[in-house]
Amino acid sequence: MSVVMNRGEKGRHAARRTPGGTLFALVSHTVRMQFRSVIIWGAALGLYGAAMVASFTAIEGSAAQLNQLMEAYPKGMLEAFGVTDLGDPANYLHSQVFGLAPLALSFFPILALANAIAGAEERGTIDVLLGNPLPRWQLVAGNFLAVAVSLLGTCALVGLLTWGTAVLTGVELSLREVAEAVLNLWPVCLVFGALALLCSALFHRRGLAIAIPAFLLFGMYLIDTIGRASEDLEDWRPVSVFYYYGSAIENGIDWTHFGSITLVALGLSLLAALVFKQRDIYT
Amino acid sequence: MSLAIETEKLTKTYGRKARGIEDVDLAVEEGEVFGFLGPNGAGKTTTVRTLLGFLRPTGGRGEVFGLDIGKESVEIRARVGNLPGEFALEDKMTGEGLLKYFARLRGVGDLSYAHELSERLGAELHRPMRRLSRGNKQKIGLVQAMFHRPPLLMLDEPTGGLDPLVQEEFLDIIEEVRAEGRTVFFSSHNLAEVERVCDRVGIIRGGRLAAVETTETLIDKSFRHVALTFAEDVDKEPFEALSGVRDLKGDGKRISFTLYDDLDEMVKLAASHKLVNMEYERPSLEEVFLTYYERENGEER
Numbered sequence: 121m122s123v124v125m126n127r128g129e130k131g132r133h134a135a136r137r138t139p140g141g142t143l144f145a146l147v148s149h150t151v152r153m154q155f156r157s158v159i160i161w162g163a164a165l166g167l168y169g170a171a172m173v174a175s176f177t178a179i180e181g182s183a184a185q186l187n188q189l190m191e192a193y194p195k196g197m198l199e200a201f202g203v204t205d206l207g208d209p210a211n212y213l214h215s216q217v218f219g220l221a222p223l224a225l226s227f228f229p230i231l232a233l234a235n236a237i238a239g240a241e242e243r244g245t246i247d248v249l250l251g252n253p254l255p256r257w258q259l260v261a262g263n264f265l266a267v268a269v270s271l272l273g274t275c276a277l278v279g280l281l282t283w284g285t286a287v288l289t290g291v292e293l294s295l296r297e298v299a300e301a302v303l304n305l306w307p308v309c310l311v312f313g314a315l316a317l318l319c320s321a322l323f324h325r326r327g328l329a330i331a332i333p334a335f336l337l338f339g340m341y342l343i344d345t346i347g348r349a350s351e352d353l354e355d356w357r358p359v360s361v362f363y364y365y366g367s368a369i370e371n372g373i374d375w376t377h378f379g380s381i382t383l384v385a386l387g388l389s390l391l392a393a394l395v396f397k398q399r400d401i402y403t
Numbered sequence: 404m405s406l407a408i409e410t411e412k413l414t415k416t417y418g419r420k421a422r423g424i425e426d427v428d429l430a431v432e433e434g435e436v437f438g439f440l441g442p443n444g445a446g447k448t449t450t451v452r453t454l455l456g457f458l459r460p461t462g463g464r465g466e467v468f469g470l471d472i473g474k475e476s477v478e479i480r481a482r483v484g485n486l487p488g489e490f491a492l493e494d495k496m497t498g499e500g501l502l503k504y505f506a507r508l509r510g511v512g513d514l515s516y517a518h519e520l521s522e523r524l525g526a527e528l529h530r531p532m533r534r535l536s537r538g539n540k541q542k543i544g545l546v547q548a549m550f551h552r553p554p555l556l557m558l559d560e561p562t563g564g565l566d567p568l569v570q571e572e573f574l575d576i577i578e579e580v581r582a583e584g585r586t587v588f589f590s591s592h593n594l595a596e597v598e599r600v601c602d603r604v605g606i607i608r609g610g611r612l613a614a615v616e617t618t619e620t621l622i623d624k625s626f627r628h629v630a631l632t633f634a635e636d637v638d639k640e641p642f643e644a645l646s647g648v649r650d651l652k653g654d655g656k657r658i659s660f661t662l663y664d665d666l667d668e669m670v671k672l673a674a675s676h677k678l679v680n681m682e683y684e685r686p687s688l689e690e691v692f693l694t695y696y697e698r699e700n701g702e703e704r
Contacts, residue, residue, distance in 0.1 A: 145507035153495065244491035247457065248547065251485035252508040253477050401457040403489060 143258050143265075150266035154232060158270050161228045162277025165221060169282035172216045176209050177289050183207030196349030202367055209291050214367045217282070218301045222308045222365065226337050228274060229267045229313020234329035236263035237392075238320040241402050250401065260317065260393040267313055268306075275302040297369050304368035307381035308361055312337050314388035321396035407433045407468060407555050407586040408454065414462030415453050423449045424610040426463065431588055433468075433554075436581050438601035438618070439590040446610040447590045448488050451557050455485060467555065481509070484548035488559035488590070491540075498528035498535075498543040502550060509551050517550035523572050524565075538564040545573065549580075556580060556587045562596060574600055594685065598622060625691040628684040629669065630659040634677035645669055 179186060186206045203215045237259065240246040250259070279302035286293035312333045320329035344362035347353040357363040361384075364377035408431040415423040424446040431437045441447050452458045454465055456476025465472040467479045492501060502517045521528050526542035527535060535543070541564040548556060556577075562570045577587055577600045591597050597604060598618055605615045616624075626647075636655045643651045647664020656679075662669055666683075673681065 141510060142508050149504050244489055245493055247487040248490050251480060252505055253481035254508055255477050400459055
C-alpha cells in the first residue's frame, strides 16, 4: 500500500494514501456496490435479447412473407425503425433489441451518477464520505469510472445471454456481431450518465439530475427516429447522439463515432468535476 | 503552543435571508478539548463544514494545523476525524464494510483500534445500516471518526442518541485522546458533558462568536434552580428580596426560585428556618445561554 507522509510536528503529520490509491479504493468500492444492479440490468435486457433471438426461430421460416407484408408499411416508418430485412437475424435484432436498448439501459448510468453527488447530498451520506481525504474531483471521476466499468459488465451480460441463446437455438449470429452490438451501447448510455453527473454537480437535486438526461434521451431518440422519416427534421439529426449510434450488429462499430461519443462523455464528466469543485456541498 | 484551528474574520453567508457565520475569530490550541456551544442554527455546523472545505467561505480566512481551509482541504481532512451532526450511512453497507472502505481511503492497514473502539462503544459492525437504530449508527459514526487516530477530532453532537453508559465510555475515550496530546473540537448541548471534558468553550450565537471562556468561567456565569422545603410555613418575602432571586414560586412550606447570584446569603436565610430538604439544580445549557447573552447585552437581572 502506497503511503505518503506529510509535514512534521505532532498534529501536522498524517499518513494517507496517494491520490491514485484513493481513486482506486473509490472505484473498486463503487463497482462492488453496483454489482447487484449490473446483474439486474444485464439479466433484464439480456433475457429480452434472448427472447427476441428465440422468437426469430419462429418467424425465420416465414421471413419472405413478413418482408412482403412490411412493404405495405410506409417506407419512412421502416427506415425510422431500421427495418430492412426481417429474414436477417442481425437486422431483426437491431430493429427489435439494439435500436431501442439505449432507451432502457441509459437509465442505469443516469440513476447511478445522479446518486453520486446530488443523491449523496439528499441522503446525507456525503459529509461522512468526504470527511476522508478524498479530493472532490476524485468523487466525480471515481464514480464515472466505476459506472463505465459496471456498464461494460452489464453490456457483456446482455451479449452473453443474447449470443448464448443464438448458439442454443441455432440462429446464425456470430460472437463478433453480438459483441459489437453490445459494445456500441456503451458510449451512448455513458453520455447520458455523464449528463446526469453534470446535472448532479450543478443542481444538487437528484430529481433534476435524472429528469434532464431522461428528457434529452427521449428527445434525441425522437429527433433521430422521426428525422429518418421526415425531411423537416432530417437536418436536426446530427444534434442527436443516436445519429452516430448506427447499427453495429449489421455494419460493425464505427470507431470514429464510438470515440467521439466517448470523448463527449469524458468532457461532460470533466465539466462536472470543475463545477463540483467550485460549489458548496449541501446536506 | 501551536494552534490546531485558527480563523480570522471567517464568514460564510448563504444569500440574503439565510444566516451563516460572520467574522468568526477562533483559536484552538493543539492538545486541548474545545467545546463549541450554541443553540440550534447558531452557526456551529456551518463553522465545522467551512473548516473542512465543504462550504466555501465568503470572507476571512482559516487554517487547520497551518493548512489553508480553501486550498488544502484534502490535507486537512487527512488529519481530521469528522462526525457530522446530521449524517447518514449507506444503507446497504455494514459497519465493518464501511470501516474497511474508509481504511482503504486513508491508507490505514490495521483495524485493531477500530475494533477496540467498536467493542467499547458496543457498535454492531455486522448488520446492514438500514437495520440499525439511531444510537447504533451514531456509534459507527464515532468509530469511523476516531479509528485512524487523527490529530484532530471534530465531533458535532457526538453523544446524541447514545445511552448514558455509552456516553460515559465515549467521554473516557475523549479523555484518552487528550492524554495522547490530540485535539478535540466538540459541539454539544449537554452541559455536564462539556463541563467534564472541555478545557475551554466557544459560544456562538447568531453566526457570531460571542465569547471564548474556560469551562469554569462558563459554569460560574450560569444560575441554579433552587427548591427549599421547610418543616413549617415560612414567609417568602425575605427570599424574594435576596439579590439574584427571580421567579419565586410557592407558599407555605415549599418555595422554589432561580438564583442568579451568590448562594451564601440564600443558604444563611434558609438555615434560619428548620430546613427539611434543599434541591440545587444545574440549569440546561440553553438556559445558560439565555442568561449569558442577557448579561452580555447589559440586561443583567
